[in-house]
Amino acid sequence: MKKEAILIATLLLPAALFAAQETDSSAAGNGAVSSSDSLKEQIENVKGSVDGLNESYLETKATVGALSKIKVSGYIQAQWNRGDTEGVVDASNKLVKDRFLIKRGRLKTVYDAGLSQYVLELDVTQDGVGIKDAYAMFKEPWLKSFSLTMGAQDRPFGYEVHYSSSQLESPERSKVIGTFFPKEKDIGAMLEFAQDDGPLSWLNAKVGVFNGQTNILNENDGYKDIIGRLGVNFAFPNAGFSISGGVSGYYGKVTNTDTTMYTKAVSKIDSSKWTTKSVLDTVTHAVTWTSVRRYDTTYAYSNKGASYEMDGTSYVRSIGVSGQQCDRQYYGADLQLTYATPVIGGTCLKGEVVAGKQPGTSSSSGYYAASNPSNSAVYNREALGYYAYFIQNIDPAFLQFVFKYDFYDPNTKVKASDFDTTATYKPNLGAADIAYQTFGIGLLWYVPWATNIRCMLFYEIPQNEKLTNPIASLAKYKKDLTDNLLTARIQVKF
Amino acid sequence: MKHLTKTVLVASLCLAGFVGMIAASGKKVITIKGSDTMVILAQRWAEAYMAKHPDVSVQVTGGGSGVGLSALINGTTDIADASRPIKGSEIEKIKTRFNALSFETKAAKDGITLYLNETNPVSELSLSQIKAIYLGEVTNWKDVGGADAKIVLYGRENSSGTYVYFRDNVLGGKDYSSTMQSLPGTAAVVNAVAKDKVGIGYGGAAYAKGVKKVKVKKDANATAYEPTPETIKTGEYPITRYLYMYTRARPMGDVKDYIDWTLSDEGQAIVTQVGYFPVK
Numbered sequence: 001m002k003k004e005a006i007l008i009a010t011l012l013l014p015a016a017l018f019a020a021q022e023t024d025s026s027a028a029g030n031g032a033v034s035s036s037d038s039l040k041e042q043i044e045n046v047k048g049s050v051d052g053l054n055e056s057y058l059e060t061k062a063t064v065g066a067l068s069k070i071k072v073s074g075y076i077q078a079q080w081n082r083g084d085t086e087g088v089v090d091a092s093n094k095l096v097k098d099r100f101l102i103k104r105g106r107l108k109t110v111y112d113a114g115l116s117q118y119v120l121e122l123d124v125t126q127d128g129v130g131i132k133d134a135y136a137m138f139k140e141p142w143l144k145s146f147s148l149t150m151g152a153q154d155r156p157f158g159y160e161v162h163y164s165s166s167q168l169e170s171p172e173r174s175k176v177i178g179t180f181f182p183k184e185k186d187i188g189a190m191l192e193f194a195q196d197d198g199p200l201s202w203l204n205a206k207v208g209v210f211n212g213q214t215n216i217l218n219e220n221d222g223y224k225d226i227i228g229r230l231g232v233n234f235a236f237p238n239a240g241f242s243i244s245g246g247v248s249g250y251y252g253k254v255t256n257t258d259t260t261m262y263t264k265a266v267s268k269i270d271s272s273k274w275t276t277k278s279v280l281d282t283v284t285h286a287v288t289w290t291s292v293r294r295y296d297t298t299y300a301y302s303n304k305g306a307s308y309e310m311d312g313t314s315y316v317r318s319i320g321v322s323g324q325q326c327d328r329q330y331y332g333a334d335l336q337l338t339y340a341t342p343v344i345g346g347t348c349l350k351g352e353v354v355a356g357k358q359p360g361t362s363s364s365s366g367y368y369a370a371s372n373p374s375n376s377a378v379y380n381r382e383a384l385g386y387y388a389y390f391i392q393n394i395d396p397a398f399l400q401f402v403f404k405y406d407f408y409d410p411n412t413k414v415k416a417s418d419f420d421t422t423a424t425y426k427p428n429l430g431a432a433d434i435a436y437q438t439f440g441i442g443l444l445w446y447v448p449w450a451t452n453i454r455c456m457l458f459y460e461i462p463q464n465e466k467l468t469n470p471i472a473s474l475a476k477y478k479k480d481l482t483d484n485l486l487t488a489r490i491q492v493k494f
Numbered sequence: 495m496k497h498l499t500k501t502v503l504v505a506s507l508c509l510a511g512f513v514g515m516i517a518a519s520g521k522k523v524i525t526i527k528g529s530d531t532m533v534i535l536a537q538r539w540a541e542a543y544m545a546k547h548p549d550v551s552v553q554v555t556g557g558g559s560g561v562g563l564s565a566l567i568n569g570t571t572d573i574a575d576a577s578r579p580i581k582g583s584e585i586e587k588i589k590t591r592f593n594a595l596s597f598e599t600k601a602a603k604d605g606i607t608l609y610l611n612e613t614n615p616v617s618e619l620s621l622s623q624i625k626a627i628y629l630g631e632v633t634n635w636k637d638v639g640g641a642d643a644k645i646v647l648y649g650r651e652n653s654s655g656t657y658v659y660f661r662d663n664v665l666g667g668k669d670y671s672s673t674m675q676s677l678p679g680t681a682a683v684v685n686a687v688a689k690d691k692v693g694i695g696y697g698g699a700a701y702a703k704g705v706k707k708v709k710v711k712k713d714a715n716a717t718a719y720e721p722t723p724e725t726i727k728t729g730e731y732p733i734t735r736y737l738y739m740y741t742r743a744r745p746m747g748d749v750k751d752y753i754d755w756t757l758s759d760e761g762q763a764i765v766t767q768v769g770y771f772p773v774k
Contacts, residue, residue, distance in 0.1 A: 058672075144667070196581055196583055197579075197581060235595050237597060240595060240597070338589055338595065340743035342746065343746065346592050348593040398569065446591075451568040451570055
């Protein structure tokens, strides 16, 4: 019986175990389904979160991407000037020996969207806040070589006009450039062809139409000035040599806004008035009286506006010319040579010559920009200016040695002897007709541990034309003025 | 007066000591900055060169070709590594500041490699397909012979020479799709693609570890090639470029010695070991 009971139990045990296992596995199966659902749910949740994060990332990326198109840069030039007695002037235009000043404090914001640019540059100095650049530019999308720029921008003339003040190797631009192109900038529209990389990257052409004023003056007449430059640039990097240059032209006019009344003597027969005249008969000696038209020897009347032209070595005045257009025409050529001199560092020789017709005033050879109406007559002069730089890098020392020669003759028709009061033509020449040459020597140091800092020490020796026997008001020009100038400048750029 | 003399004397001694310390350190330092693509190569070169020249210290940093060339313009590096040619505007900046024009040395060749996840069935792409993918015109793998899954784009930041080269030479100068995730180095791109089944990335051939290299063909009917020394040398692989070292002017002294060495058989052997291709 015992054996039978063991046998039955043995037969039933697997069945019981199987049944139990079935129950366990069934329970486990239900659990697995449930946990799989939960896992799926969790994955869905995580996926949702990741999608959310991804969306948020793309939004942030778009925002950051837009912000990265905004670039802010600028520089400050703080300097100390010490001049000879006639070298430095203070805010009230009085001569002082030395002064500190903020020469330039630039802040430039550029929004660069690749094919378009928005640029706004301000200049903050002790004189206040002024506008420099304010323009919009866009490029065509096909060749990416042509661009149109409109607004306040550099005039497309020559080399030094658009060479950044932060890179300029002398404290200021040359006299002819400063006189012909005050503020360097004007308001207008310019078309440019330039390839950064491409088969024509050696060529640059710009032409624009401008108000003919500056970037801070409103147009004062209905006429526009055309300015252009054609430049080439050939670089042979592995030979360490490059040559570049260009030719430029400026075709413009200024309007005579002089409303001063001038008088002029004329002869005239007044046909409406008669007078009597006695006639003596030489045979009979009888006197008869006859009526004749009165003849006035002089008759004066008024004329508005005057302009002066050179005739020989003296000015000749024309009156009654208010509103007349006067030519403002320049032409120029510039050349830059660079050679990476072994051992010491790079060498650069560059220069520019500009000549042309410049309408100015009696006291200034700067372009005629009198307000309308004014009491300034136009003085038409033919001017010439040129400059040359020699720059030698001394690379291991982060130094640049600079020598500059600058010449400017505001009136090429006259020389020093023409100012002589004993000259055949009594001149009405003034200080604005005197030529200058300036020698400059300087040292630039780029601070090795802070390469955004540049220190400049520059000494300028201007020499004016020496007049022999001038009129009293020009007596000081009998000798070279004591106007040498030392500039010590620190520039920080960011 | 006595006090002033003493002060001047102490200051002079300190200055002399400082100058002496600099002189005593005596080690010539060559700084190299730039291309992330070239970082591995530059580091291997530097290690090998310093082992042979214990008196020279070669300091290598990445950041991208644009960063290296900016440092060259600013005078803060001796050599700029770049995986793209220098731009005309960058030469102008060097000219303005240094009156020099930069000097180019072709140091190695590279085939820009398209990386895919190892599970991705796509094995070859034409240049036009790659362009369409990175411009965002093709967004699903099924359109280029793969599975029905969206394409996730990985690329480099805009300071990278590879970014610029790829944009200019593969995308025809057009902007990348805005959905591309910009990563700070080629290693990061490879890492992302290795983990992402639907990802695609690009970068130097030397980095292609743990990912699948796609064969590239010039057009739909051309033969597809993988970037190998042979296909790069023959120009059959369509996305071949040089890797450059730039100096401000013709190199001299220690810098010249170093660059000459990188072009020697020994230097070019390291190019091959790293996974790039020699220029000779």
